[in-house]
Amino acid sequence: MSTGAVVSQLPWMWLVSRASGVMLLVLFSAVFVLGVSTRLGTRLRSMPRFAVAELHRTLALFSVALLVLHVATAVLDPYVSIGWWAAVLPFAAHYRPLALSLGALAVDLGAAVLITSLMRKRLGPRLWRTVHWLAYASWPLAFMHSLTAGNDMSIWWVAALVWGSGSAVALAVVDRILFAKQSRTGVIQPPDPPIRREPANCTGVRS
Amino acid sequence: MKSPLVLRIDRIRCDGRGTCAEVLPELIELDHWGYPIIANGSVPRDLERLAIAAVELCPKMALELKAAEEGARSVSDRTDEPL
């Protein structure tokens, strides 16, 4: 058989869907950890703290793009019948309904977080914050979806990535709980020294 | 000619996260407990973009920029009601 024929017989959609799924879990976990870091005020290398917040937002938006790819390839894949509705409605799929329902719920919560974040100015901080807390729920749903939607956990490095991401998130959650418990007395952290910077007409700051 | 801008802060929303002071140390410094002390007066032209960034990056959305003419006379907007 020629290379071309082999290649054309590969189930592309399915492969891309699985690959993007793994990447998505890793990315989403990174977004989660960065979100907690933002809240805790931890610093990343020598980046100022607001840059951590920016990174969190940027990666979150990127993962939305990746999510679109993941869902689209899963739906368009000819081998398994999954309708578009299954992406947002639980119990709408016939293929692995539990796994896909978990995924759909994660997408729903994620969409709520995304929309409220984009419309933050108009919705006000309280509504935004309430919805943003849903993000804490969307990660476990995505994680469970990862475990049940495919068979790739048998590949050692996929399992490593998945469990590694899970550990990172678990640590972040513990950090968040500890932070919430400590009461605020006295100085929380000394204020950061001023950022050394070129004259203020340089770029690097969004307007 | 655009009118000068004034930074205004909602002291109740502010939680002392300190993002604003990181972005705009020329106008904002933090007190002993991490809460911002904002310089009075309008924002200098060359710092306006940073001021806008500070407003957008505040995690509690406690900052805003207002035109100086709108009676935005000082940083803290309070009613003048007596105690």
Next chain:
Amino acid sequence: MNPTELFNQRASDEATSRTRRLLAPDPWASAGLATHLKDHGALEHHPTSERWRMGMLGEIERAGLVGHGGAAFPTGQKLRAILDHRRKPFVIANGTEGEPASMKDRVLLARAPHLVFDGAALAASLVGADEIFIVVHHDVRESVDLALAERREARLDRVRFRVMTAADGFVAGEASAVVNWVGRGVPIPLGKAPRMTERGLGGRPTLVHNVETLAHLALVARHGAEWFREVGTAEEPGTMLVTLAGSVVSPGVFEVAIGTRMSDVLDLAGGPSAPIQALLIGGYFGTWVPAPVALSAPFSTAGLGVGLGAGLIVALSTTGCGVRETARLVRYLASQSAGQCGPCSFGLPAIAEQLEFLAHGMPVRFDDLTRWVTEIEGRGACGHPDGVARHIRSALDVFGDEVSEHLEGRCSASERRASLTIPMGEPL
């Protein structure tokens, strides 16, 4: 009492009889509706007549009446501000009296509630409101309810009154805190809020007046601006209720003409009970004034150089310790923070702690203390930190010598107990 004292008493009675406007001479006189109508006559208003309303507003402005809740804001101006809005406003009569040492609002509501009701009804007619909330201290709730029942029976008012008990706490008396209390049951000041006269209760323009202001209003409406200006000074006309406390023979609430000599004002309470070192004028947010300056000065903002606030005058004797009083007071004020803003919630307790160290003669971070006092000003959502800062600055100034003593670990006071009343406060 020997004859000389009796003579002095009568002389001061005569001098003050002209100033007995809000409060009847006899403290035990009936506060009922019949007596009120006999003493003052009925008050007519014509809410539908634009001419009457403009005329009355002009009269109030000419009288130069200002608010008696502490900020002395011109009453006419506040009324006019409300007129600019089309939505039907609310009127709130603020008798919260969050200031713990002040008693004047309670005394007024107990002895002359109908003047307050009259004033509130008048204000409502002027601004087109038909619903009035009367927020009163729980001590006088019953008296006010009785007064309202009398008025309802006599069908005296066209507007609807609702009496509410005020919340406890120092900041509960602040205007936006009262609005918050009436509307949402939460007695803390609103923050970045538009003026009450624009958007207050239920989003509607809200007129908040101290009950004493309303009582004065009721009399200005009857007797006119000239009458009102017959006593007092040209810039600060009229009478005002003061609470005299501390080292005076008979502390209490008295009505004085603004501009009266301070020593005469103290005589209303029987005079000082001991030599005085300083007077606290205005309230717990007020300013200390040294006795030699204060006692010969007229009781007015112009005369004393400080705002008269809510009319509290506390006399501190030479045997007392100004540093100790200040420390106690600031600790109390720190506990009364609404806790909404960082600089106030964290700064005030830290400042209070340093003042307590100072009062005990222990090592103090004095530079930090003075820096923090400067820093809290203007960095809260309400005037609470500003009031505390102003008070502390005046205390550090007036009691400067005592402060120096304390910095060296000594205290020159002989009196062990503090004289300022602090609710549930621990004496130092």
